Structures are given as structure tokens and as C-alpha cells.
Amino acid sequence: MIVVMKRGSSDDSVAVMVRRIEEMGLKAHVIQGTERTVIAAVGEKRDGERETLESYEEVDQVVPILAPYKVASLETKPDPTVVTARDLKIGGGHVGVIAGPCSVESEEQILTVARQVKAAGAAGLRGGAFKPRTSPYAFQGLKEEGLKLLAMAREETGLAVVTEVMTPHHVDLVAEYTDVLQIGARNMQNYHLLQAVGESRKPVLLKRGASATMDEFLLAAEYILDQGNTQVALCERGIRTFETHTRFTLPLASVAYLHERTHLPVVIDPSHGTGIASLVPPMCTAAVAAGADGLIIEVHPDPHKALSDGAQSLTPEAFAGTMEQCRKVAVALDKSL
Numbered sequence: 068m069i070v071v072m073k074r075g076s077s078d079d080s081v082a083v084m085v086r087r088i089e090e091m092g093l094k095a096h097v098i099q100g101t102e103r104t105v106i107a108a109v110g111e112k113r114d115g116e117r118e119t120l121e122s123y124e125e126v127d128q129v130v131p132i133l134a135p136y137k138v139a140s141l142e143t144k145p146d147p148t149v150v151t152a153r154d155l156k157i158g159g160g161h162v163g164v165i166a167g168p169c170s171v172e173s174e175e176q177i178l179t180v181a182r183q184v185k186a187a188g189a190a191g192l193r194g195g196a197f198k199p200r201t202s203p204y205a206f207q208g209l210k211e212e213g214l215k216l217l218a219m220a221r222e223e224t225g226l227a228v229v230t231e232v233m234t235p236h237h238v239d240l241v242a243e244y245t246d247v248l249q250i251g252a253r254n255m256q257n258y259h260l261l262q263a264v265g266e267s268r269k270p271v272l273l274k275r276g277a278s279a280t281m282d283e284f285l286l287a288a289e290y291i292l293d294q295g296n297t298q299v300a301l302c303e304r305g306i307r308t309f310e311t312h313t314r315f316t317l318p319l320a321s322v323a324y325l326h327e328r329t330h331l332p333v334v335i336d337p338s339h340g341t342g343i344a345s346l347v348p349p350m351c352t353a354a355v356a357a358g359a360d361g362l363i364i365e366v367h368p369d370p371h372k373a374l375s376d377g378a379q380s381l382t383p384e385a386f387a388g389t390m391e392q393c394r395k396v397a398v399a400l401d402k403s404l
Contacts, residue, residue, distance in 0.1 A: 069130045069143055070106040070120055080125045081106070087123065091116060094293065098144045103127075105144075109137045109293070134328065136285040138292040139299075144330040150300045152246040152270045155190040155227040157300045158332030162397050162404040163361040165191030165229050165247075165272075165334075166386060169376035170198055170206060171213035179368050181220035183383035188390045188404065191247065192217065192226035193363055197233050198375065199253050206374040214244035221246070229272060229363070235263035242269050252276050252304055252339075255287050265294025272334065272363070274302040277315065285329060300332045300361060301325060305340030314342020314379065317350060322357040332360035338379045344370065347381055348389040355396045355404070362393070 070088065072081060081097060081104050088095040093110035108120065120129045134140040149159035157163035166184040171177050171194040181192050196213030198206060209216070217228045227246040232238055233254060241248060247270045254260055255276035264271050271291055275284045284301065291299050303322070305315030317340030325333045337350035351362055367373045367380040381389065390404070397404040 068108045068117060068120065069132055070108055071127045071130065072104045072106070072125055073127045074103050076104055076125055084123065084125055088120070091119070096138050096143075096292070096295070100144070101146055107132070107138050107143045134285075135282060136289045136329070139285050139288050139329045139331055141328060141330055146330060148297065148299070148330045148332060150247075150270050150298050150332055152191070152229075152298075153227040154225065155229075155247070157334060157361040159360075160402050162355055162359065162393070162402050163191060163334070164189045164390065164393075164404065165193045165227075165361065165363040166366045167193040168195075168367045168373065169365050169380065170195045170374050171209055171216050172374050174216055174219070176368060177216045177220050178223065180366055180383065181224045181226055183368070184366055184386060185224045185226055187383070187387040188394070189386075190227060191229050191363075192220055192224070193229045193249075193365070194220075195375075196230055197237065197241070199231070199233055199251055200375070211240065214241065218244045232260070232264065235259050238263045238267055242267050246270065247272050249302075250274060250287075255279055255284065258287075258290055261287060261290035262294055265291040265296040268296050268298075270298035270300070271296065272300050272302050274304045274336070275306070275321075277305070277307040279306075281321070281324065281328075285325075288329075288331060300334050301329070302334040302336055302363065303340070304336035313340075313346065315340055317341055319350075319353055319357045319359075322354065322359050326358060333358075334361035334363055335359045336363045338363070338365040338376070338381075342379045344379055344381055344385070347379065348385065348392065351389050352392045352396050355393045355400070355402075358400075364389070 096107040166189040198208035229247040232241040335354035370380040
């Protein structure tokens with residue numbers, strides 16, 4: 068349920084209402100709107116709860132939340148959420164661009180690409196330190212050494228570091244070095260991990276599972292939000308279909324669909340969504356045109372020598388050209404990039 072407080076309600080009256088909601092065995096999520104405060108009261112439904120909450124003087128009205136994802140729903144928070152980390156802003160008219168290699172391979176590689184994507188206009192640096200690979204014999208990442216190199220690149224460039232965390236017991240370690248915790252597609256329904264990153268309070272980039280429905284995707288985000296972490300961005304990275312001409316199928320309709328149902332910003336990953344470097348630039352501009360709040364793009368100084376995902380990685384020159392085209396589309400839509 069959504070408990071809508073009366074206009075001008077004080078912080079004390081909101082705190083009192085939160086205590087009353089929690090005494091009823093519900094979890095309270097306070098959401099400060101532009102005009103008034105609302106409290107999402109989430110938990111197992113019991114008879115008479117709505118009437119009880121409506122009886123309090125501080126309450127204007129109590130509205131049931133119809134969507135299965137309560138805190139992520141537009142019913143709960145009609146104003147768009149903006150996810151912020153350093154100079155990276157995703158949502159609210161800002162198209163946040165995150166770029167970098169699939170994997171951190173060396174100090175020279177990550178520093179070189181960080182300088183180049185920063186010069187082209189990126190605000191975030193991506194790079195895998197812990198890599199989930201289909202084959203156990205493939206490059207698994209430099210682990211903590213990779214995290215240290217990402218932090219070194221951030222120190223020089225000011226870019227917000229975005230990297231994947233794979234297990235709950237790695238959350239504290241990765242959070243120490245990074246600005247945004249990424250949950251990969253394979254872990255979208257790793258509920259213990261989702262709860263752990265929710266407790267961390269670090270911004271989270273949640274990728275859609277390759278076979279996940281939209282409700283499953285949003286309910287995965289709900290696990291993070293339910294821990295009190297409001298800084299969550301959704302990432303469409305393509306789904307598995309019968310098509311074989313691309314690595315995955317990238318459904319850009321996801322952007323418009325999600326904007327109709329959630330206040331969370333939507334990021335597009337055209338690198339994994341296509342798996343083909345030549346398709347990445349047009350999908351980037353199409354994503355911005357569709358209303359995406361951010362892009363995450365794989366860029367490598369020498370894609371042919373990349374230890375992972377070289378076929379879908381842009382060169383720094385191609386990335387700079389892509390940014391120019393995306394910027395034109397963003398300006399046309401009164402957005403900043």
C-alpha cells in the first residue's frame with residue numbers, strides 16, 4: 068500500500084507514521100516527492116490494514132499498489148529516480164555513458180582506455196575484475212589487482228568505476244574500490260547477492276537475465292530496493308531468442324515499456340546485446356532516441372588483442388564517433404550526454 072501523507076507533513080509526523088506501519092508488521096519505505104511525502108507499506112496483506120492506516124490524522128489517503136514490484140513501481144514514486152556516482156548521472160534528463168574494456172588486463176591497458184573514453188565524454192569507466200565466464204578455462208579476471216587498477220584509473224581521470232560483483236562475500240571488497248556495483252545477467256536472480264548489494268548502499272547497475280521476463284527483472288530490482296538502497300539502474304543487455312545473426316537480441320522497446328512501469332532509470336548495453344562491434348554505434352543512437360537514460364559500452368585500445376569480448380568492443384576512435392552521434396540525438400530530445 069501507498070500511504071500518502073497530507074501536504075506539509077513534518078518529518079516528525081512521517082517518523083511517527085513509519086513506526087505505526089512497522090508495528091503492524093509491514094516494512095516502511097519513505098519516498099520524498101516534489102509535492103508531498105509518501106510511504107510504501109510493504110508486506111503480507113492483512114484484513115483491515117488499509118482502514119487502520121487511513122484513520123490516522125496525518126494521512127491523506129491509502130492507495131493499494133497493484134504491481135507485484137511495490138517499491139520499483141511508478142504507483143509508488145511517479146518522479147524518475149536519478150542514479151548518481153561522482154560525475155555520472157543516469158536519469159532525469161541525463162544520459163550517463165559508461166565505457167571501458169570487458170576485462171581489466173593491465174595497468175597500461177586500463178589507464179589508456181580510461182583517458183580515451185574520458186576525452187570522448189564518458190562519465191563512467193567499466194572494466195571487469197572478477198569475470199564470470201562460460202568456460203572454466205577462459206580468462207577469469209585479475210580480481211583484487213584489477214580493482215586496484217580501476218581505482219588508479221579513477222584517481223587519474225575522475226571517472227566513476229563500474230564493475231561486477233559476483234558473490235555476497237565479495238561485496239565489501241568490490242565496494243571498497245568501486246563507485247557502482249554491477250550485477251551481471253547470470254546473477255540477476257541471485258537473491259542473496261541482490262540483498263547484499265542493497266545493504267551496501269552503493270549505486271547498483273542491475274542487468275536483465277538472458278531469459279528473464281520484465282516482471283522477473285523488476286522483482287529482482289525490488290530485492291535491492293527492499294533493503295533501503297534507492298540507487299538502482301536497470302540495464303537491458305539483450306535476451307536469448309531463436310535468432311543467431313547477433314549474440315543476443317536487443318529489444319529497445321524495453322526502454323519505453325520500463326518507463327511506463329517504473330521510476331528506475333534504464334541503461335542499454337549494445338555491446339552484449341549485439342556481440343558485433345559494427346552494430347554497436349547504431350544501437351547506441353537508437354537507444355538514446357528510444358529514451359534510454361544511459362549506455363554501457365565496451366571499448367578496448369586494441370580489440371583484436373582483447374582477452375575477452377574483443378569482437379564486440381569498439382576502438383577508442385569508433386567510440387568517440389559514436390559519442391558525437393549520440394550527443395546530437397540527446398540534444399534533439401532536450402537531454403544532456
